[in-house]
Each structure stands twice: as structure tokens, then as C-alpha cells.
Amino acid sequence: MVNNLLEGKKGIIFGALDGKSIAWKTAEKVYEQGGRFVLTNAPVALRMGKIQELAEKCEAEVIGADATSVEDIENLYTKSKEILGGNFDFILHSIGMSPNVRKGRDYGDLNYDWFLKTLDISALSFHKVMQVAEKMDIMNEWGSILALSYIAAQRTFPDYSDMAQAKALLESIGRSYGYRMAVNKKVRVNTISQSPTVTTAGSGVTGFDVFFDYADKMSPLGNASAEDCANYIVAMFSDFTRMVTMQNLMHDGGFSSSGITNELIEKLK
Numbered sequence: 001m002v003n004n005l006l007e008g009k010k011g012i013i014f015g016a017l018d019g020k021s022i023a024w025k026t027a028e029k030v031y032e033q034g035g036r037f038v039l040t041n042a043p044v045a046l047r048m049g050k051i052q053e054l055a056e057k058c059e060a061e062v063i064g065a066d067a068t069s070v071e072d073i074e075n076l077y078t079k080s081k082e083i084l085g086g087n088f089d090f091i092l093h094s095i096g097m098s099p100n101v102r103k104g105r106d107y108g109d110l111n112y113d114w115f116l117k118t119l120d121i122s123a124l125s126f127h128k129v130m131q132v133a134e135k136m137d138i139m140n141e142w143g144s145i146l147a148l149s150y151i152a153a154q155r156t157f158p159d160y161s162d163m164a165q166a167k168a169l170l171e172s173i174g175r176s177y178g179y180r181m182a183v184n185k186k187v188r189v190n191t192i193s194q195s196p197t198v199t200t201a202g203s204g205v206t207g208f209d210v211f212f213d214y215a216d217k218m219s220p221l222g223n224a225s226a227e228d229c230a231n232y233i234v235a236m237f238s239d240f241t242r243m244v245t246m247q248n249l250m251h252d253g254g255f256s257s258s259g260i261t262n263e264l265i266e267k268l269k
């Protein structure tokens with residue numbers, strides 16, 4: 001195992017809710033590899049109190065920010081720059097929420113105010129995170145910005161509902177802003193398309209257990225865990241991946257390239 005891959009690097013981690021969160025596992029791995037960061041989440045999530053445990057473990061400060069609010073993001077960056085003593089080398093956007101999914105609305109009976117909320121929280125916030133970063137000139141050259149996506153952006157998974165549109169938009173924003181960030185600042189922007197993972201956001205989707213099991217059997221390597229994802233994020237924040245940008249990176253144990261697997265054939269026989 002290589003050590004101190006992220007020594008001297010500083011950044012922001014959005015979206016650690018509890019020990020199962022992809023952002024939580026990422027914070028632990030980034031810290032282990034020498035990276036330092038500010039943790040942030042929506043004020044309502046902070047009130048659950050768990051993030052403080054993580055903050056203590058990682059010697060990190062916590063600043064509340066609703067990722068749909070430009071003002072909150074500006075405040076977050078200003079304070080984080082002071083705390084970290086300089087500009088950022090990495091940002092992780094690990095945010096997703098659909099009121100329609102959460103409240104069990106059928107795809108043929110969506111509430112459109114909620115649909116807009118889904119898009120704002122789960123996709124436009126990624127644009128806001130980068131637009132504020134660009135306007136404040138807060139990224140160091142050769143920095144790395146990541147968001148988390150899901151293959152429902154390309155293929156239909158009925159119960160994923162309006163989150164599928166949010167992920168398609170998220171990936172598109174990654175490409176468009178990736179261009180600007182590369183040209184203006186040599187910063188790379190990518191999305192990671194992760195296997196189904198047992199987390200609060202993940203298990204909110206109806207039939208998640210079946211879904212999880214199916215993906216596991218359809219992936220030659222099995223589903224990638226939150227910890228595997230955290231390791232991949234560390235690699236993407238490190239200097240070993242400086243020329244990777246504007247990509248949607250499949251982190252799914254081979255799911256996206258498989259037509260069928262013997263394991264699944266055995267199950268369906």
C-alpha cells in the first residue's frame with residue numbers, strides 16, 4: 001500500500017452523513033493518506049450530530065452549507081480557506097436527494113416542484129460548487145473535483161425515478177465545467193459512476209435489496225463497496241491521475257460492460 005499519496009493537499013468534502021456514507025469513508029481514507037479538509041453538509045444533516053465524530057477522528061472542522069445556496073457555498077469557501085491556510089486541491093461532491101423518491105411518488109405522478117428540487121440538490125449544486133470556486137479563484141492548479149453518479153443516467157432503472165435525470169444532468173455539468181476548469185486553471189473534473197451501495201441515499205430506492213443483489217451478480221468483480229469507492233477517490237485526488245478529466249468513470253466491478261454473467265444464469269435457471 002502506498003502511503004501519503006495526498007500529503008500537503010487540502011480540500012472540501014461534501015456529504016458525510018453517517019458511517020455508511022461514501023463521503024464518510026472517503027474522509028477517513030483521505031485523512032489516512034495525509035490530506036486535510038473541511039467537512040460540510042446541509043444544516044439539517046449536521047443536527048443529527050454524527051459528523052462531529054468523524055471530524056474529531058480526522059482533525060477536521062465542520063461548516064454547514066446547503067449546497068443549493070450560492071451564499072452558503074461562498075461562506076464555506078471563505079471560512080475553509082482561513083482554516084486550511086490556503087486554496088484547495090480537491091473537492092468531493094457526494095450529494096443526492098429526491099423528494100419524489102423519498103415520498104414514494106410514482107414516475108407517472110411526479111410532483112414537479114419536487115422534481116426541480118431533485119435537480120437542484122443532486123445536479124445544479126455541482127455547477128454552483130464549481131462556479132463559486134471559479135469566481136473566488138479558490139482552486140490550486142492541477143486540483144481535482146469529483147461528483148458521484150449512477151448508471152441510471154444512461155440506462156433505465158424504473159424505481160430510480162427523477163434521480164436518473166439528475167444524474168444525467170450531473171454528468172453533463174461535469175463535462176461542460178470540466179472544459180472551463182481545465183482551460184482556465186488546469187483543474188480536472190470527473191464523475192464516478194458507483195455500484196449500488198448500502199447507504200441512507202442508496203437504500204431509499206424501492207426494492208434496493210433486490211437491485212443490489214442483481215448488480216452484484218451482474219458484475220464480474222461484484223459490487224464496489226463504499227470503501228472501494230473511497231480508495232478510487234483518493235487515487236483521483238492524487239497526482240497520479242492529473243490528465244484524466246471530463247470523464248464519467250465507471251466504478252462498478254464490470255457491471256456496465258457485462259451482458260449476462262454465469263452467476264446470474266445459474267440464479268435464473
Ligand SMILES: NC(=O)c1ccc[n+]([C@@H]2O[C@H](COP(=O)([O-])OP(=O)(O)OC[C@H]3O[C@@H](n4cnc5c(N)ncnc54)[C@H](O)[C@@H]3O)[C@@H](O)[C@H]2O)c1
Nearest residue numbers: 015017021022042045067095096148196197199200201202
Ligand atoms: N448509495 C448508492 O447506491 C449510490 C450509487 C451511486 C451513486 N451514489 C451517489 O453517491 C452520493 C452520496 O450518497 P451516499 O450513497 O453516500 O448516501 P448518503 O445519504 O450518505 O449521502 C447523501 C448526502 O447528501 C446530503 N445532502 C442532501 N441534501 C443536501 C443539500 N441540500 N446540501 C448539502 N448536502 C445535502 C445528505 O445530507 C447526505 O450527506 C450521491 O450523489 C448518490 O446519489 C450512491
